[in-house]
Amino acid sequence: MQTLINIGIVLGTFFSMEGVAWLTHKYVMHGLCWFLHEDHHQKDPNDFLEKNDFFFLIFAIPGIICLALGNFFEVRIALYVGIGITLYGLCYFLVHDIFIHQRFKIFRNTDNWYLKAIRRAHKMHHKHLGKHEGECFGMLWVPIKYFMQAKNSK
Numbered sequence: 001m002q003t004l005i006n007i008g009i010v011l012g013t014f015f016s017m018e019g020v021a022w023l024t025h026k027y028v029m030h031g032l033c034w035f036l037h038e039d040h041h042q043k044d045p046n047d048f049l050e051k052n053d054f055f056f057l058i059f060a061i062p063g064i065i066c067l068a069l070g071n072f073f074e075v076r077i078a079l080y081v082g083i084g085i086t087l088y089g090l091c092y093f094l095v096h097d098i099f100i101h102q103r104f105k106i107f108r109n110t111d112n113w114y115l116k117a118i119r120r121a122h123k124m125h126h127k128h129l130g131k132h133e134g135e136c137f138g139m140l141w142v143p144i145k146y147f148m149q150a151k152n153s154k
Helices: 002-032 034-041 051-072 076-100 113-126 144-152
Strands: none
Touching: 002 034, 002 051, 002 076, 034 051, 051 076, 076 113, 113 144
């Protein structure tokens, strides 16, 4: 029974992170910390790294703290929350940096309607070069219209 609870904590944390990512992207990255995120919207194609990459480190801190609490201080719930946060971070890296932005030239083509929807929604997010008037701040779940468009484009 405890194993199912632990798996539930990991999955619950993972799916909750989409909300955290959406809120943080909209109100922190497009708000107070725009100075770090701006170069992601107005990228120099010759630069591999961006100031925006600091968010990777910033967002890793809660996961690291939870993993440390769980491992060293035996706060078991923190361990499973840390695993959920870390798994979401891995998915974010794979989907956002590798699949969408092609920072590494793999996973270029897909016929999967879900992945097409995510890519399209992110493209719509990046059509806004400024801090304001953005849309589609999520990563794994985007407005239903993009899922419908992708499903109908097959």
